[in-house]
Amino acid sequence: MLKNLLAATAFVALPAGAVLAQDAAGDPEAGENVFRKCQACHMVGEDAQNRVGPSLNGVIGRTAGTLEDFNYSDAMVAKGEEGLVWSAETLMPYLENPREYVSGTKMSFAGLRKEEERADVIAYLQQFSEGGGS
Numbered sequence: 001m002l003k004n005l006l007a008a009t010a011f012v013a014l015p016a017g018a019v020l021a022q023d024a025a026g027d028p029e030a031g032e033n034v035f036r037k038c039q040a041c042h043m044v045g046e047d048a049q050n051r052v053g054p055s056l057n058g059v060i061g062r063t064a065g066t067l068e069d070f071n072y073s074d075a076m077v078a079k080g081e082e083g084l085v086w087s088a089e090t091l092m093p094y095l096e097n098p099r100e101y102v103s104g105t106k107m108s109f110a111g112l113r114k115e116e117e118r119a120d121v122i123a124y125l126q127q128f129s130e131g132g133g134s
């Protein structure tokens with residue numbers, strides 16, 4: 001509890017750019033819990049299908065906005081065409097503030113404020129991406 005409080009304080013005190021600590025390796029088990037926040041819209045794992053959002057199987061290494069059969073926003077498709085590929089490095093800022101990172105995205109999700117939650121859910125998603133990604 002106190003630890004969380006301290007972590008939250010430290011987070012607020014950091015400038016945005018400093019949040020990308022290099023060795024912030026996530027915990028996939030904790031990430032499974034975090035993924036509940038995504039489940040209203042996303043599926044992952046066996047038989048995952050597109051729902052409100054695209055299936056997240058293989059998302060690490062995917063060029064943004066390129067899953068067939070999913071109707072992305074023009075903004076997401078344009079990002080992919082500009083060369084955005086999902087990795088731990090690009091998912092960190094996207095999941096913190098989707099609408100800032102991809103202005104015009106139709107993912108209406110406020111974002112995960114805690115760096116740890118983002119790292120954990122990315123580690124969880126890596127389990128469903130070929131080669132684990134990084």
Ligand code: HEC
Pocket residue numbers: 034035037038039040041042052053054056059062063064065066067071072073074075076077086091095104105106107108109112121
């Ligand atoms: C309210 C529904 C909703 C929630 C909640 C949500 N998403 Fe999304 N997500 C979407 C939609 C819709 C898109 C497609 C965005 C677009 O086309 O602009 C998307 C796109 C994405 C993409 C890009 C995929 C691609 O193929 O380019 C990733 C990665 C992603 N979401 C991860 C997450 C994660 C992780 C969470 C939970 C922390 C989450 N989303 C929560 C609706 C949601």
